[in-house]
Amino acid sequence: MKLTLSPSPHIHSGNSMTNVMWTVVIAMVPALLVSVYFFGLGALLVTAVAVSASVFFEWAITKYLLEQESTLQDGSAIITGLLLAFNLPSNLPLHIIIIGALVAIGIGKMSFGGLGQNPFNPALVGRVFLLISFPVQMTSWPLPKVLNFGLDATTGATPLGVMGEGLRNGESATDIMNQLPSMLDMATGAIGGSLGEVSAIALIIGGLYMLWKKVITWHIPVSMLVSAFVLSAILYKINPDLYACPGFHMLTGGMLLGAIFMATDMVTSPMTPKGQIFFGVGIGLLTIVIRTWGAYPEGVSFAILLMNGWTPLINRYMKPKRFGK
Amino acid sequence: MSLKTFPKGGVHPEENKLSANAAIEIIEPQEKGLYAIPVSQHIGAPAKVVVKKNDVVKVGTILAQSGGFVSANIHSSVSGKVKKIDVITDSSGYKRNAVIIQADGEDTWEESINRTEELLPNVTVTADEIKKKVSEFGIVGLGGATFPTHVKLAVPDGEKAEYLMLNGVECEPYLTSDHRMMLEKGEEIMIGIKILMKALDVSKAMIGIENNKLDAIANMEKIASNYEGITVHPLKVQYPQGGEKQLISALIGKEVPSGKLPIHVGCVVQNVGTAFAVYEAIQKNKPMLERVVTLTGKSVSKPGNYMVRMGTPIEQLVAKSGGIPEDTGKLISGGPMMGKSIASTEVPVTKGTSGVLIMKQDESRRGDINPCIRCAKCVSVCPAGLEPFLLMTFGEKRLWDRAEQEDTMDCIECGSCSFVCPSDRPLLDYIRLDKSKVIEDRRKNSSK
Ligand code: SF4
Numbered sequence A: 001m002k003l004t005l006s007p008s009p010h011i012h013s014g015n016s017m018t019n020v021m022w023t024v025v026i027a028m029v030p031a032l033l034v035s036v037y038f039f040g041l042g043a044l045l046v047t048a049v050a051v052s053a054s055v056f057f058e059w060a061i062t063k064y065l066l067e068q069e070s071t072l073q074d075g076s077a078i079i080t081g082l083l084l085a086f087n088l089p090s091n092l093p094l095h096i097i098i099i100g101a102l103v104a105i106g107i108g109k110m111s112f113g114g115l116g117q118n119p120f121n122p123a124l125v126g127r128v129f130l131l132i133s134f135p136v137q138m139t140s141w142p143l144p145k146v147l148n149f150g151l152d153a154t155t156g157a158t159p160l161g162v163m164g165e166g167l168r169n170g171e172s173a174t175d176i177m178n179q180l181p182s183m184l185d186m187a188t189g190a191i192g193g194s195l196g197e198v199s200a201i202a203l204i205i206g207g208l209y210m211l212w213k214k215v216i217t218w219h220i221p222v223s224m225l226v227s228a229f230v231l232s233a234i235l236y237k238i239n240p241d242l243y244a245c246p247g248f249h250m251l252t253g254g255m256l257l258g259a260i261f262m263a264t265d266m267v268t269s270p271m272t273p274k275g276q277i278f279f280g281v282g283i284g285l286l287t288i289v290i291r292t293w294g295a296y297p298e299g300v301s302f303a304i305l306l307m308n309g310w311t312p313l314i315n316r317y318m319k320p321k322r323f324g325k
Numbered sequence B: 001m002s003l004k005t006f007p008k009g010g011v012h013p014e015e016n017k018l019s020a021n022a023a024i025e026i027i028e029p030q031e032k033g034l035y036a037i038p039v040s041q042h043i044g045a046p047a048k049v050v051v052k053k054n055d056v057v058k059v060g061t062i063l064a065q066s067g068g069f070v071s072a073n074i075h076s077s078v079s080g081k082v083k084k085i086d087v088i089t090d091s092s093g094y095k096r097n098a099v100i101i102q103a104d105g106e107d108t109w110e111e112s113i114n115r116t117e118e119l120l121p122n123v124t125v126t127a128d129e130i131k132k133k134v135s136e137f138g139i140v141g142l143g144g145a146t147f148p149t150h151v152k153l154a155v156p157d158g159e160k161a162e163y164l165m166l167n168g169v170e171c172e173p174y175l176t177s178d179h180r181m182m183l184e185k186g187e188e189i190m191i192g193i194k195i196l197m198k199a200l201d202v203s204k205a206m207i208g209i210e211n212n213k214l215d216a217i218a219n220m221e222k223i224a225s226n227y228e229g230i231t232v233h234p235l236k237v238q239y240p241q242g243g244e245k246q247l248i249s250a251l252i253g254k255e256v257p258s259g260k261l262p263i264h265v266g267c268v269v270q271n272v273g274t275a276f277a278v279y280e281a282i283q284k285n286k287p288m289l290e291r292v293v294t295l296t297g298k299s300v301s302k303p304g305n306y307m308v309r310m311g312t313p314i315e316q317l318v319a320k321s322g323g324i325p326e327d328t329g330k331l332i333s334g335g336p337m338m339g340k341s342i343a344s345t346e347v348p349v350t351k352g353t354s355g356v357l358i359m360k361q362d363e364s365r366r367g368d369i370n371p372c373i374r375c376a377k378c379v380s381v382c383p384a385g386l387e388p389f390l391l392m393t394f395g396e397k398r399l400w401d402r403a404e405q406e407d408t409m410d411c412i413e414c415g416s417c418s419f420v421c422p423s424d425r426p427l428l429d430y431i432r433l434d435k436s437k438v439i440e441d442r443r444k445n446s447s448k
């Protein structure tokens, strides 16, 4: 009988990194399914390419550049790939996806030292790089067409794009709303957009699942959505012709995808509840500011990346309350 | 109504109270058996041996005298002959001086000790006499920390005790010795509480019991109704509620300031088992020479609770519970969260041995360490409000002063952070390193 001698604690919760990662993957399935339903096989293809490319680059970089042991078993490369795909149009040419994965993994993650070290959300680093390098391909969105298994979808603008364009041309927000898909379509996902962002309902189901599994807490998503809602509501109250209504902001673009899956990324978000609320509020406000006054119709990615940059400072100044102090 | 608990952090490991229904069994000393009684079974200075080889001792004979104010007397728990005074390895893994007695099998007790089962409810002694006797009879806290009880009863000048708090929480998984004591020795515990209240001159005593021991709560409530000022408080099950500061904040919502003692907020905390020992010391003149030990584990055929004499080799308890299982990988003195792993079954039971946990091979391994994914789980479970991931980083980088600035000394070593980390990071190992280095530095600086 060989007795192990080791310091306490002698038991473990059984919670593992692999569990955490798989829970996130499962939470993304509903949104992926909706996307296949509306955008057809293109969505599946983009996702498959983004995931395999991310996994491949992580493997290749760890093995040949860093000469370290494989880190694939932690599953984080799969999540980066999935999140990247969720932020891309479903008709994006494959070589662009591969470039995006290389940037996400190579620059967004490995250049900082790999899992846990990266300050910015890797998938968003990839997405923003593509948005700047391939603006045309990244903003031509296939329009939803139920169960279309060909790859020949027609393309058009997203509701956010239409809104931005219309407002610039001096149309009133209310009129533009009338030309857009209904709120119901926005909730189910029958709208143009990145493949993972379109269905509010599917994203919320995934979010609830992660909350239930305690992989995320409510602080970031709720504070981000509430602050975005409040700011857009104030603007809408001031002039409904110039500013879109808050419901529109909630349901379009990457708002929910960002709130539920991107801003909650553990590595790049603050550690304490108060820090998380500060972070969430920051993202929510910045998103509306960028959407309303910025050059791009969408602001979630930039807002999250900006706040990612603040995370180390937030962690330094918003510490947990020490017991007895 | 939602149950009270402490305000911050905490975890809820599987309770595994396998021995909760096993009544306390007495293990008698064995004739010719060797009983190694360490002179240091408490926090503080070791006691000084006052017997020598071949001395004949009875049960209750003093073996070693307290070595200072924070120290405690040590008594013989068997009758027989002092075989030698030797160095042994105790359950903390340290080498300690111990008086080794060969039992004569007669089990002769000192005449002054009242060995009857009769309940003696009338407290006639004065507060000063109580403190003196508690010290004389070597009473220390039985919750695991083994702090000498007379020290806690000596309220420092300028402070005033308002509450006596009784720790019946037993938040460690597996352990059931306090639970059984509250079921089987409730009256004695209650009288012990009355004695402690008198010693401290307080009129309020609160017994905190976690809500997974409904029978103990009911029993203690029933008995407490006959006592003035003693109330029972069911608490939500949450580890580490048995920590003194956590218990106080659960019961009265006050936080003991960092670096201060409970008396600073008018509280003195004692374990329920200690209250029983106080009863026996004051009413029956009995020194602290035996205690209840839980012997348990998933592979143990008959988990149980045993009243055993100090110095009894753990082997004897293991034998009672059906022997050591084949696939045993770890032996722990105490519970799985804060207990110490021990190297052999020869280690003796001492005042701090609340339980012995046998773990299987496959339960004994630690997981492979992965990178920190900054999930903040360790931060959210820390009852002290610390950032364990950060303290570990400082430990790895040998930045002890940074760790000190981030309050590493406030860590109560509950292990919740390591327990919960999905990357299996040995957070507490590094925090202990931080703490020991900070103490070392402080010592160096003060001697300069
Ligand atoms: S629980 Fe572990 S992985 Fe999570 S933040 Fe703490 S140390 Fe890092």
Ligand code: SF4
Pocket: B381, B382, B383, B384, B385, B386, B388, B410, B411, B412, B413, B414, B415, B416, B417, B418, B427, B428, B431
């Ligand atoms: S840092 Fe200390 S007090 Fe906090 S959870 Fe870890 S062991 Fe417990």
